[in-house]
Amino acid sequence: DAGVIQSPRHEVTEMGQEVTLRCKPISGHNSLFWYRQTMMRGLELLIYFNNNVPIDDSGMPEDRFSAKMPNASFSTLKIQPSEPRDSAVYFCASSLGGDNQPQHFGDGTRLSIL
Amino acid sequence: AQSVTQLGSHVSVSEGALVLLRCNYSSSVPPYLFWYVQYPNQGLQLLLKYTSAATLVKGINGFEAEFKKSETSFHLTKPSAHMSDAAEYFCAVSESGGYQKVTFGTGTKLQVIP
Numbered sequence: 001d002a003g004v005i006q007s008p009r010h011e012v013t014e015m016g017q018e019v020t021l022r023c024k025p026i027s028g029h030n031s032l033f034w035y036r037q038t039m040m041r042g043l044e045l046l047i048y049f050n051n052n053v054p055i056d057d058s059g060m061p062e063d064r065f066s067a068k069m070p071n072a073s074f075s076t077l078k079i080q081p082s083e084p085r086d087s088a089v090y091f092c093a094s095s096l097g098g099d100n101q102p103q104h105f106g107d108g109t110r111l112s113i114l
Numbered sequence: 115a116q117s118v119t120q121l122g123s124h125v126s127v128s129e130g131a132l133v134l135l136r137c138n139y140s141s142s143v144p145p146y147l148f149w150y151v152q153y154p155n156q157g158l159q160l161l162l163k164y165t166s167a168a169t170l171v172k173g174i175n176g177f178e179a180e181f182k183k184s185e186t187s188f189h190l191t192k193p194s195a196h197m198s199d200a201a202e203y204f205c206a207v208s209e210s211g212g213y214q215k216v217t218f219g220t221g222t223k224l225q226v227i228p
Contacts, residue, residue: 042220099208107156
């Protein structure tokens with residue numbers, strides 16, 4: 001079975017540019033999570049969707065970040081305008097509903113903002 | 115509120131030696147507990163999970179963890195370390211209640227010395 005698919009795997013862009021990260025969750029999973037991982041701050045939850053609806057976006061750093069889930073098989077995380085401090089690895093994860101269900105992670109997008 | 119503390123950001127063991135990675139949790143309700151492993155340039159993968167069925171949980175790659183309510187601990191062990199175990203390990207807690215928010219620890223990097 002295909003796992004969580006993220007694209008692109010690597011993105012290098014200049015400060016001020018718009019960045020769009022994409023995620024395809026595992027088919028049948030109804031929860032989707034976006035995380036950011038850095039050396040300094042570790043793994044941070046940015047936003048959580050359940051049945052395509054954003055449930056908790058309290059981790060989104062600021063208005064420059066936005067996330068959408070137009071359908072059960074696709075989600076995007078957008079940064080506009082990007083800044084050097086946004087450089088990190090961004091992970092998407094999906095899971096079946098329920099507190100005892102593990103999350104399945106994609107391989108991440110390594111984002112570098114110059 | 116739930117939280118997780120992983121003692122030791124770096125642990126080094128000799129090949130063939132016991133692996134012990136420590137995790138203590140805080141939760142106001144019976145928790146669900148998870149251990150994940152992250153290899154370089156990959157996302158997190160589930161090693162094992164505790165969901166109250168049995169206090170000793172066996173996972174993949176020979177790892178196991180024991181839930182000790184009195185100590186609020188969920189330490190990860192493996193009797194004999196292998197070079198391929200070198201990775202970063204994350205403990206995570208989820209509280210029952212339908213919200214499905216998972217709190218991850220800060221991670222422990224395991225080095226295996228030949």
